[in-house]
């Protein structure tokens with residue numbers, strides 16, 4: 001079997017005084033994501049899906065959040081490094097499908113830019129990168145704007 005499925009999920013707290021970066025795109029917002037890196041919840045979920053597809057552990061295993069070299073790091077760099085591991089194993093991305101859960105602001109106006117950023121890093125067409133967005137209907141910590149979350153599934157194929 002040459003095709004492999006992967007799944008990833010990530011959560012970050014929302015706080016004042018931090019930037020909100022999702023899918024490599026800076027989104028103007030009163031609240032930003034808290035984390036050791038730039039806290040890009042979508043790129044982290046994608047990294048975990050890619051790693052999971054080839055049973056390569058998880059993002060924290062490869063890029064420790066105790067390691068000073070990753071403090072404040074642009075998660076596009078982490079995604080690029082992760083994809084290098086995938087390529088080293090002789091695989092490429094078929095497609096990925098992700099969902100971002102954020103109460104506000106709206107993610108949808110930024111989705112096309114995110115797809116362009118991600119497809120460039122993963123060396124594929126934007127058509128193979130699906131990003132969906134939903135609110136949490138004002139319910140629970142996500143709905144109360146205490147946190148945001150992303151899920152991703154991906155399919156890889158051997159070259």
Ligand code: MG
Nearest residue numbers: 010011041044
């Ligand atoms: Mg994370």
